Amino acid sequence: MKKNLKNIAVLVCICAVITVLLAATNAITAPLIEKNQNAAANEALLVVMPGAEGFETVDITAYSLPQTVTEAHKETSGRGYVVKLVTTGYGSDFVIMCGVSSDGVVTGAVCLSSNETLGKEKTYGENFKDKNADDVDAVDTLAGATKTTEAYKNAVKDALNTAVILGGGSVDIRTEEEILADNLNAALPAGEGKFQKHFFAEIVDGVDAVYTADNGAGYVCVIGDAFIGVNADGTAITADAVGADKAAAAVATIKATTLTDIDLTAYPTLANTVVSAKKTATGNFVVETKGAGYGIKGGNEYVPASGEYIIVKVSMTADGKIIDCLTVSQGETANLGDACKDEAFYGQFDGKTEADYTEIDAIAGATMTTDGYKQAIERAFAAVKVLNGGVK
């Protein structure tokens, strides 16, 4: 028993002495260690804001910032902010650090990590130095890396906006989709925020687009920059008499449109190219055709076809002028050929005829997809000729 007590006492004493030693060492080294760690963390921040005295982290949850922002640091002497952003370029997890001075000028931008293909993004940030919000779009693009360039520019813009917001200012950080949704909702609150873009089967002059409320409350007509709500009974909600007339006329045309299905079994030559066909009372056609893009074995649909066609819905006058165009479905490469589902691409076909439909901007880096899409459009022209009394 006595021996055990002695053992315990010795071990406790040794532990106590060691503890004192550790406490003393810690008291001396702790401030230095903390300083080292801060210096290491600040090193990356200093790269994009040379000459900064120090940084303190901003609680970004307290502000409404662009979604790409993951971290924000305020320079302690008030020079500006350093913002860390995670965005998606050609690949995901594209991490960018951007410094913005208090007067809204980029002090530096670097790419911390990325999954981009070319590796050019590593040094691209240098081009943004000393640029302000108006100059960013004019920065030279990276050849062959459209998506990387776009993502980088948007990230820098987000960083500039973030600096404005953190500095107490306000800036419109809504995405294009959010702006559209807000405009639609403002034009027709009864639509409760749920709208579908109307596919035109008839030519409607002077109106760029019509959105139909899902709940049947009415329509919103887009005329230039104006969004004009139209009630379900056809009366426009606007003080602008000209706009109201145009909108009411457009809605009247849409309401009057009736589509009749065409039985395709009567047209064997269209069996492999046309998915469905409809005709309006005024003699226009709405056809859905398929094109072999990259989704079909690299574009060759004949040996043996597998994969997914690009299905395109086209409305056309009987004499072959495209009224409206829409991508119904596609199986092209993500983040590349699948840009054919964006209105920025298919909207180019509106108003085209067989003579000039090929004069559109191709999708960068996706020649097969562009060619497949043009094939679908070409087949629509051919189909309308057949349906309009040509060879069956």
Place this chain on the structure above:
Amino acid sequence: MSKNSNLSVLLNGIIKENPVLVLILGTCPTLATTGTVDGALGMGLAALAVLVCSNVFISLLRNVIPETMRIPCYIVIIAGFVTVVKMIVQAYLPDLYATLGVYLDLITVNCIILGRAEMFAGKNPVIRSALDGVGMGLGFTLSLVVMATIREVFGSGSFAGYEIPFMQEYTIAFLTKAPGGLLVYGLLIALIYVVTKGAFPKKKSFSCEGCPNASNCYTPNCAEKGVEN
């Protein structure tokens, strides 16, 4: 120079009882930190500091520490000094701290240190224990630096971070990896054996007497402990 002179205690660790190449102790940090000369030197000196401190401390307390409680006491002392060294390195040499990483903490369980505490410091006076710590630490450091020099020069084409122009073009990347380290380690052990003509350790037999640590063993004749040969 008598066999038991202080100088011989100091020199023992460097060649005759070199902890890494003769006693084959501390293999893990040897393989892990010899990719670069900087790392090897840092590791060696950190271990040396812990070794000297713990040897001195344990030697001072050798009459106080009860026989049955010696391992827990040694470990507490060693871990304490390792933590002190770690905090000092972290504060004053942050680059080295980043290079050594977890291996700095693992000095605690480095068998050289516990081995010397058990074999030497636990039963020798303070001065001799300190000299043993210095000798063993230098032997450890020296072995690590030699091994790291071979691995870094031939594996990465540089020495202590400075690029060597010609070697840069003919690097053997294999040497920078763990298997390459093991290969260099084995060759160095063989070299020491050939150079010393197998004198160290003296292999009397494949029994306790043939053990390189026999001279330091608590009871020189293992048979007395009832251990069979």
